[in-house]
Amino acid sequence: MKKLLLHSCCGPCSTHVIEELIGKYDLTIFYFNPNIFPFEEYQKRLDEQKRYAKLKGVEVVEGDYDEEGFLKLAKGLENEKEGGSRCKLCFEIRLNKTAQVAKELGFDLFATTLSVSPYKNTLLINEVGTEISKKEEIEFLPENFKKKDGYLKSIQLSKQFGLYRQNYCGCRFSKKERDVRHEV
Numbered sequence: 001m002k003k004l005l006l007h008s009c010c011g012p013c014s015t016h017v018i019e020e021l022i023g024k025y026d027l028t029i030f031y032f033n034p035n036i037f038p039f040e041e042y043q044k045r046l047d048e049q050k051r052y053a054k055l056k057g058v059e060v061v062e063g064d065y066d067e068e069g070f071l072k073l074a075k076g077l078e079n080e081k082e083g084g085s086r087c088k089l090c091f092e093i094r095l096n097k098t099a100q101v102a103k104e105l106g107f108d109l110f111a112t113t114l115s116v117s118p119y120k121n122t123l124l125i126n127e128v129g130t131e132i133s134k135k136e137e138i139e140f141l142p143e144n145f146k147k148k149d150g151y152l153k154s155i156q157l158s159k160q161f162g163l164y165r166q167n168y169c170g171c172r173f174s175k176k177e178r179d180v181r182h183e184v
Helices: 011-021 040-057 068-072 085-104 124-134 148-159 170-183
Strands: 004-006 026-031 059-064 107-112
Touching: 004 011, 004 085, 004 170, 011 026, 011 040, 011 148, 026 085, 026 148, 040 059, 068 085, 085 107, 107 124
Parallel strands: 004 026, 004 107, 026 059
Antiparallel strands: none
């Protein structure tokens, strides 16, 4: 069975993806999300990821939290709408690190849970992953986990296991955008 390092943005998004991949791969979760703001939110998402992974018998490897580093890289993109070039940069940061860690730890391939969200551009995510795969010389698993009601299944699994579900993507800019929408 091939060893797969699965980048995860949060426990709820990982639920359906883990169900799809477990048994097909020797699966390990890589929780790397330096974009998440505030740190308490990051920690809450990590705790839920660990809790669900433990239930499924899947190991979690935690990457470094560096929101300041993310903000430096995103400088000039602060006013981009959700789904724009800032999001592409965020995908690149997280998938690049996932590929590097996968190579360092001897994994055969890497993937991400990001495509389960209906708010994320799966074609762009897979394009970014494929480019990084070539650069880092490690296989990428391009998937669209929202297919066949994947997102709905992730919601159902989250409810079943009582997982905390966040109401914004993660970065301070998506939080601000969400806060503005809720004021109207």
